[in-house]
Amino acid sequence: MSLYQRQAKDAARRLIGAIIVRKFGTRILRGRIVETEAYLGPIDLASHASKGRTKRTEVMFASPGHAYVYLIYGMYDMFNIVVGAVGDAHAVLIRAAEPLDGWTENLSGPGKLARAFRVTRADNATNLCTSDSLYLVKGPRKRPRVLTTPRIGIDYALHWKDELLRFVDADSKAVSKIR
DNA sequence: ATGTCGATTTAC
DNA sequence: TAAATCGACATC
Numbered sequence: 343m344s345l346y347q348r349q350a351k352d353a354a355r356r357l358i359g360a361i362i363v364r365k366f367g368t369r370i371l372r373g374r375i376v377e378t379e380a381y382l383g384p385i386d387l388a389s390h391a392s393k394g395r396t397k398r399t400e401v402m403f404a405s406p407g408h409a410y411v412y413l414i415y416g417m418y419d420m421f422n423i424v425v426g427a428v429g430d431a432h433a434v435l436i437r438a439a440e441p442l443d444g445w446t447e448n449l450s451g452p453g454k455l456a457r458a459f460r461v462t463r464a465d466n467a468t469n470l471c472t473s474d475s476l477y478l479v480k481g482p483r484k485r486p487r488v489l490t491t492p493r494i495g496i497d498y499a500l501h502w503k504d505e506l507l508r509f510v511d512a513d514s515k516a517v518s519k520i521r
Numbered sequence: 522a523t524g525t526c527g528a529t530t531t532a533c
Numbered sequence: 534t535a536a537a538t539c540g541a542c543a544t545c
């Protein structure tokens with residue numbers, strides 16, 4: 343079973359430790375994921391999918407393994423991965439990573455991470471299972487110790503703001519700071 | 522056609 | 534504490 347064919351909660355937890363691979367031109371960028379958030383589809387008031395099926399959310403209702411990239415605050419792209427079964431509209435936001443291969447870059451925060459990996463709306467709907475320039479690979483066998491917390495920046499989502507749907511690598515210093 | 526507001530970051 | 538900056542969505 344693919345990492346992407348799981349409910350967002352499960353996928354988000356398992357994505358901690360996975361490695362993002364990004365290629366453009368002759369460069370290869372890699373980073374180890376240390377922070378994610380799960381968005382549970384139409385019922386989740388913090389998810390864009392709760393607005394229903396629109397032009398923007400269309401890709402979330404499609405098959406898992408695709409990238410959902412959107413613009414926030416007029417200036418930052420957010421990199422998400424569609425997970426679950428077709429129609430679930432579950433997604434996982436990639437919030438922070440540790441740069442690998444001697445790459446020195448601050449990847450702590452979803453806006454900074456997407457910018458550093460050059461992930462933009464042009465990458466929306468990219469199939470991460472078939473793309474050769476943006477995809478994930480398994481991390482080290484040793485699975486990280488994962489902690490859960492409420493999600494960041496969704497105070498408008500009523501009781502959903504308290505759900506423990508943010509996952510962080512307990513032993514990483516690259517986890518984003520809250521506010 | 523227009524107003525509100527955001528899954529953030531950075532500067533003051 | 535607040536500005537930057539713009540598109541999605543709701544409403545008129």
